[in-house]
Amino acid sequence: MIFPVSAETALRDIPGGAEQLHFVRPVKRKQVEAILQKCKGLERVSMSKSCMHRMPGKNLALLKNKGIRVESAKKAGRPISAPLEKMQHALEMRKDHQSLREIERVTGISKSTVHYLERYAQRSKVKNKGKVIYLK
Numbered sequence: 001m002i003f004p005v006s007a008e009t010a011l012r013d014i015p016g017g018a019e020q021l022h023f024v025r026p027v028k029r030k031q032v033e034a035i036l037q038k039c040k041g042l043e044r045v046s047m048s049k050s051c052m053h054r055m056p057g058k059n060l061a062l063l064k065n066k067g068i069r070v071e072s073a074k075k076a077g078r079p080i081s082a083p084l085e086k087m088q089h090a091l092e093m094r095k096d097h098q099s100l101r102e103i104e105r106v107t108g109i110s111k112s113t114v115h116y117l118e119r120y121a122q123r124s125k126v127k128n129k130g131k132v133i134y135l136k
Contacts, residue, residue: 001020002021003020004022004023004024004132005021005022005024005031005035006025007025007026007027007028011034011035014035015039016039016040019039019044020045021035021044021046022046022047022073023045023047024047024051025051026051026054026055026059027055027059032063033062036063042066044068044069044070044071045063045068045071046071046075047070047072047073078125079125079126080121080125080126081127082113083128084128086109089107090109090114091117091118094114100115
């Protein structure tokens with residue numbers, strides 16, 4: 001999983017074993033150093049194009065010197081607020097040719113959300129316990 005990081009993100013919210021992070025907003029050098037200290041296995045950092053332009057050059061250089069790949073990534077859209085298990089269950093039911101109304105009744109996920117998940121969703125962002133998590 002890819003964990004989001006912004007200036008307001010507490011260091012305790014970032015798992016120590018994180019291999020990939022996504023910077024939502026530019027962060028200060030102290031925060032970057034603290035993240036590098038905590039996440040020894042960090043391999044890749046992604047951020048939007050505008051965030052990369054606003055991020056101080058010293059921070060980008062620090063990440064690159066530590067051997068971490070810094071890349072631009074577009075992660076637009078609102079995270080899906082249904083739990084991941086329910087989404088998987090709804091999609092499995094849909095593959096078993098269950099009607100949207102039946103899926104809504106069983107899982108509690110609205111018909112339009114199930115239809116969106118089935119047809120269009122890239123499922124790259126999920127909200128879990130009030131926090132956004134980026135999926136690979």
